[in-house]
Amino acid sequence: MAEESDALDVLFSALANRHRREIIHALALQPHSISQLAALRDLSLPAIHKHIAILEDAGLVTRRKTGRTTHLALERQSLRALQYWLSEFHAYWGSGAETLENYENYLSQSPTTSKE
Amino acid sequence: MAEESDALDVLFSALANRHRREIIHALALQPHSISQLAALRDLSLPAIHKHIAILEDAGLVTRRKTGRTTHLALERQSLRALQYWLSEFHAYWGSGAETLENYENYLSQSPTTSKE
DNA sequence: CCAATAGTTAACTAGAAAGTTAACTATGGT
DNA sequence: ACCATAGTTAACTTTCTAGTTAACTATTGG
Numbered sequence: 001m002a003e004e005s006d007a008l009d010v011l012f013s014a015l016a017n018r019h020r021r022e023i024i025h026a027l028a029l030q031p032h033s034i035s036q037l038a039a040l041r042d043l044s045l046p047a048i049h050k051h052i053a054i055l056e057d058a059g060l061v062t063r064r065k066t067g068r069t070t071h072l073a074l075e076r077q078s079l080r081a082l083q084y085w086l087s088e089f090h091a092y093w094g095s096g097a098e099t100l101e102n103y104e105n106y107l108s109q110s111p112t113t114s115k116e
Numbered sequence: 117m118a119e120e121s122d123a124l125d126v127l128f129s130a131l132a133n134r135h136r137r138e139i140i141h142a143l144a145l146q147p148h149s150i151s152q153l154a155a156l157r158d159l160s161l162p163a164i165h166k167h168i169a170i171l172e173d174a175g176l177v178t179r180r181k182t183g184r185t186t187h188l189a190l191e192r193q194s195l196r197a198l199q200y201w202l203s204e205f206h207a208y209w210g211s212g213a214e215t216l217e218n219y220e221n222y223l224s225q226s227p228t229t230s231k232e
Numbered sequence: 233c234c235a236a237t238a239g240t241t242a243a244c245t246a247g248a249a250a251g252t253t254a255a256c257t258a259t260g261g262t
Numbered sequence: 263a264c265c266a267t268a269g270t271t272a273a274c275t276t277t278c279t280a281g282t283t284a285a286c287t288a289t290t291g292g
Contacts (some may be wrong), residue, residue, distance in 0.1 A: 006134075008131075008132075008134075008137065009132055009133065009134060011132075012128050012129070012131045012132035012133075013128070013129065013132035013279095015124075015128045016124075016125055016127075016128035016129035016132055017125065017128075017279095017280085018122075018124075018125060019280095021124065025204075028204075028205055033238080033239095034238075034239065035237085035238060035239080043280095043281080044281075044282070044283085045238085045239070045240090046239095046240080046241085046281085046282080046283085047280070047281055047282080049239070049240070049241090050279090050280075050281085051280090054279095065239090067238090067288095067289060067290075068237070068238045068239070068288060068289040068290070069237090069238060069239085069289095070238080070239070074205075076205070079202065079205055082198075082202060083202055085137075086195060086198055086199055086202065088141075088144075089144055089190075089192065089195055129249090133249095133250085135250095149268080149269095150268075150269065151267085151268060151269080159250095159251080160251075160252070160253085161268085161269070161270090162251085162252080162253085162269095162270080162271080162272095163250070163251055163252080165269070165270070165271090166249090166250075166251085167250090170249095181269090183258095183259060183260070183268090184258065184259040184260070184267070184268045184269070185259095185267090185268060185269085186268080186269070233292105234291100234292090235290100235291090235292090236289100236290085236291090236292105237288100237289080237290075237291100238287100238288080238289080238290100239286105239287085239288080239289100240285105240286075240287070240288095241284105241285085241286070241287095242283105242284085242285080242286090243282100243283090243284090243285105244281105244282080244283090245280100245281085245282080246279100246280090246281085246282105247278105247279085247280090247281105248277105248278080248279075248280100249276100249277080249278075249279090250275100250276085250277085250278095251274105251275085251276085251277100252273100252274080252275080252276100253272105253273090253274090254271105254272085254273090255270100255271085255272080255273105256269105256270075256271070256272090257268100257269085257270075257271095258267100258268080258269080258270095259266105259267080259268080259269100260265100260266090260267080260268100261264100261265095261266090261267100262263105262264090262265095
């Protein structure tokens with residue numbers, strides 16, 4: 001439970017960066033090597049290397065070394081965790097039940113505001 | 117495009133924190149005041165206040181002050197941006213076309229054991 | 233073997249994030 | 263008017279993040 005929460009921390013922070021999202025987009029089309037990814041954006045190789053480590057840590061990317069080049073691929077399953085988290089809110093998306101308008105309307109009906 | 121990317125940065129990093137996700141969960145059920153949210157977790161009021169500012173900044177939460185209490189509600193639309201981002205990958209989720217296995221097969225390499 | 237390529241590691245910097253305590257403002261009830 | 267409640271702001275600490283350059287290891291090919 002706390003671990004799951006931790007995993008989401010790691011997953012969300014991995015995605016909270018433009019470079020990393022772009023890497024993910026590139027990998028969604030086809031695996032790339034680290035140098036190929038570095039060539040696509042204006043970052044040093046060590047910087048890319050760190051981003052990839054973060055993506056790998058979040059389970060978003062898999063690496064496999066073949067000779068001297070490392071091939072990276074998107075780990076699609078990891079995005080399912082995100083989808084799953086998001087799906088918890090689907091039930092509310094259409095309802096509007098939890099808007100401030102409705103809530104204040106509800107509050108004005110009861111004489112005393114309850115705490116906790 | 118850069119702005120959209122920025123918005124995603126802000127959105128993802130807002131979600132990359134257990135406390136903030138819990139706040140969001142609480143607000144999905146019903147609006148809460150800041151003190152109510154603080155009571156639910158082991159954090160000082162200023163800490164909660166900062167989290168809420170971050171959630172608000174990301175467009176995830178709306179606040180409305182009524183007298184001396186502030187009511188917060190989930191802004192469901194903001195989660196749609198996340199859903200939208202995620203949906204870009206849906207096409208790949210079943211395919212496996214971009215896995216390392218297929219790629220290396222294409223490169224005529226022999227597969228090795230994959231990591232956890 | 234030697235040189236080029238691919239990636240890794242180390243050491244460092246600047247700035248953001250997450251929390252704290254203490255002090256402050258604003259509102260509501262009696 | 264007074265005091266408790268609700269929230270805000272300030273100042274500060276600690277830790278994490280994202281990048282840099284420089285130096286290193288490992289692999290390929292002539």
